[in-house]
Amino acid sequence: MKPIKIAILSLTHGHTRKYYQTLKDNPKLEWVAVCAENAKVKKVFEAGKHGVPCYDSEEKMFVAHPEIEAVVIASGNSEHLRQVEMCCQRGIHILSMKIPTFDMKEYDRMIELVDKAKIVCQIELEMHYNPVVHRIKEQVAGGAIGKIKSMQATNITLSPVWAFPWQGVPELSYGARVPLKDGDSRFRGGALCDHPHIFDMIRWLTGSDFAHIFAEVAPNIRADLEVEDMLLVSGKMKDGTSFLLDPSWSRMEERLEVPGPGWEVFPKRMEVNMVLNGEKGSMVADCFGPNVYHNGGPNDRYTVQYTYFDEWVGLIDEFVDCVRNNKQPKINLKWHRRTIEAMNACYESVQAGQPVKF
Amino acid sequence: MSVLMKAADPNAALQMLLKKYGVAAGTKAKIALCGESGALVPGDSFAAKDLPAGAAALLPWRVERRFVELKNLVDNKTVEKVSTLRFASMRAGANLAELLYREFDLCEWIGGSRIVSLFASFNAPHAANVIVKLASGVAASVEVGATLPAGSAPVDRHEIIAARGVASDRVVDTQMPQHSVYVMNAKGENRFTDTDAELYGLSEEEILAVRAAYKVLANEKIKSEWQEQHVNLRRLVQAALKSDAECVRVSI
Structure with a gap:
């Protein structure tokens, strides 16, 4: 199976660092880039010496890495709709943090965008x-x-x-x-x-x-x-x-x-x-x-x-399977709405x- | 509705891991918990007898999460200036040599130093107590017992006492191992401790054997180290028997 080229957005979610090892270890993934929400976050990431380029903006990252197939949206909740829109426009698959949004109109807009773009959007409920x-x-x-x-x-x-x-x-x-x-x-x-x-x-x-x-x-x-x-x-x-x-x-x-x-x-x-x-x-x-x-x-x-703390191993395995085999994740936007x-x-x-x- | 795969048997699970993580070596490797020529076998089962021809010894407890974390606490200097180790292991129907083999290895591995002397007191085949000294100066007590009734779950405890901090795999004010899940119904009480989602469905013993086998197949250097340590541990077990028989402290 061809590895999925994956990136992480924002790096400001508390779960972000949980992905680092899994993205490195799983041979079905190729971790190609991250973008940091601000200079402070970038400095912390770069101190970790992960060997992955860190960009200041999503736009710059996507331009530099047109090969990106999927992202982990690792941002604060208020950023999610904008980032989902950006991914849908590019046909990029999404691994979303556990709260897509609390605004149900925004939530329904996300469902519509994902359905239209025919991408995988898996919600990170690692339990x-x-x-x-x-x-x-x-x-x-x-x-x-x-x-x-x-x-x-x-x-x-x-x-x-x-x-x-x-x-x-x-x-x-x-x-x-x-x-x-x-x-x-x-x-x-x-x-x-x-x-x-x-x-x-x-x-x-x-x-x-x-x-x-x-x-x-x-x-x-x-x-x-x-x-x-x-x-x-x-x-x-x-x-x-x-x-x-x-x-x-x-x-x-x-x-x-x-x-x-x-x-x-x-x-x-x-x-x-x-x-x-x-x-x-x-x-x-x-x-x-x-x-x-x-x-x-x-x-x-x-x-x-x-x-x-191995939940991320299975979560990523399912995400890879869904992306490569056109499957719907168990925890998808529609299930999670309730x-x-x-x-x-x-x-x-x-x-x-x-x-x-x- | 399950999102986890259920591992079928240890060797199938091993092949699954090797394939998943792209480890080319060992596609013909086989785990044999009871021993078999050419297989990967738990070293403690061969504490008092020779390995089958071509077999390689595994040290499965070295991939057990609680021991990995205890070692990390020492290596990362979360607990500093270790003074004493207090280890205990009771297992129904066990051979005392097997129990000592594992505990001696944990002393050396977590303590980060070789055992240089020991004094043992056996009441075979039921129990044994050993005091060991590491080259670093750390002292350790090792208590083992084989008198639990058949069907009992193993009971053990590993405590590290340092100038800065105490670390243990048992929570304060408890004596028995805790479990993740307790199910109580008309049939009685069932307990489960699950720590490995990738290998869910295998027993704890099988999971550790698979993880240990994967480790040596992915790293030839570790395989060599473990074979050397197997020889060393057998020598330590023999030294304990000698110490008891002659009532002397034995230098290694």
């Missing part, structure tokens, strides 16, 4: 390539706990805003400056926008759709953020499954500008845990554990040293103080 999630799916499908009656899940992390500032700016993260609710000085665009996985996973595991959803914000644990960092979500699926989700930034961090060792204050910087109660039993799962643990440098704090609607419903619920019915 689908996590081996623990695969085990959970297999156990559920095999009837180990019977029909799911409830699901409780966390997708909790530290806040990445100090390294990726757009994630704390409502216009760049949510796409608009919308107050959370009357009398609240905060705006949409915080922790919720960072954590779509558990909203997606409940759809996969139950095979059902949201019936209603209720969300409550808590006081921020980072007083200087203008977006929410703590919230809780509950509701019901159409098949009766009750759910409780925590998509917060509840793990405190050191305010590093470049992520690295010592970023976490709480020992485990990122967690996706699930509890499933079924009519025949229960399952508890930690998608990122067990690991190894230390209290060494740089901060001498008890810290989880993760032992696997997940984004559910996340928007959380904000609407916070604003109204009541559940939102679908």
Whole structure:
């Protein structure tokens, strides 16, 4: 199979660096270029000595590399529609970050553009390539706990805003400056926008759709953020499954500008845990554990040293297969639309103080 | 609805990896967990007996993520000035030599130094305790046991104590290995720990053998190093037996 010539746009998304090794290792890809959103980002990338040319603008990169067949759109959410348009015009396949946009008109415009251009647009929901999630799916499908009656899940992390500032700016993260609710000085665009996985996973595991959803914000644990960092979500699926989700930034961090060792204050910087109660039993799962643990440098704090972060290997394998064999990715724009609607419903619920019915 | 392929058997999985990552060598290579002439075999299975003709020894724990990360913590000086290693391994029905073989290798590999002396106390075939000294001055305790009832999951612990920091593959305040998934139903409790999406479907032992085989097939130098280490580890196991039999500290 001829390797796909691939590039990365912007380099400002928190997941960007996760791609570097996979793009180098996978012989089905030829990583030809990147373009950095600004000089600071470019400097950080070039310090990594990846041996890949880094451009100041997308236009310059595309002119210099007409051979580019696919890109990873690794930018803030507010850039996505523009970049999707640019790719569609050129017939370039897209691996999109987990939030294409929260603006449903923009979202539908993306679907239209992608369909018209006949390109692959895969959404990066990497949990689908996590081996623990695969085990959970297999156990559920095999009837180990019977029909799911409830699901409780966390997708909790530290806040990445100090390294990726757009994630704390409502216009760049949510796409608009919308107050959370009357009398609240905060705006949409915080922790919720960072954590779509558990909203997606409940759809996969139950095979059902949201019936209603209720969300409550808590006081921020980072007083200087203008977006929410703590919230809780509950509701019901159409098949009766009750759910409780925590998509917060509840793990405190050191305010590093470049992520690295010592970023976490709480020992485990990122967690996706699930509890499933079924009519025949229960399952508890930690998608990122067990690991190894230390209290060494740089901060001498008890810290989880993760032992696997390989989701990007499977994700890229599927992307390559879709591009080369004209397949539709499992997590495509149309599938993912409902997940984004559910996340928007959380904000609407916070604003109204009541559940939102679908 | 699965987006992951399920690996069928270790040798098919090995060929899949070799093809996927373009490794030309080893298209005829074969893993044999129980040993076979000319095959790639787990070295610890041959701690107390000779390798089959033409077979090459694998050190599969060296590709196990928790040990890779523990070694990284030492090599990257996240924990600094290592003083002591406290390693333990219990496995149902195991041969003590096999257990010591792995733990001795982990001492040298993670500790970054050769074992230069040891003192062993066996109560064969059930258990053994060994204190070893590395050339770097680091001391290590190695406790192994074969008394778990048949069907029990292995229990082990690896702790690195340094002037700056302690590292371990066991979370604080726990004694037993944790798992990723616990399923509880009328049939009892099932536990799963999955760490390798590419090789999903194989057992942990098979996954490690495949990863180790891939590593030596992709890098001839590692293959040579592991063969030399196999000889060294067998010598260390023999030294432990001698130490116990003669009740003396043995210099290597």
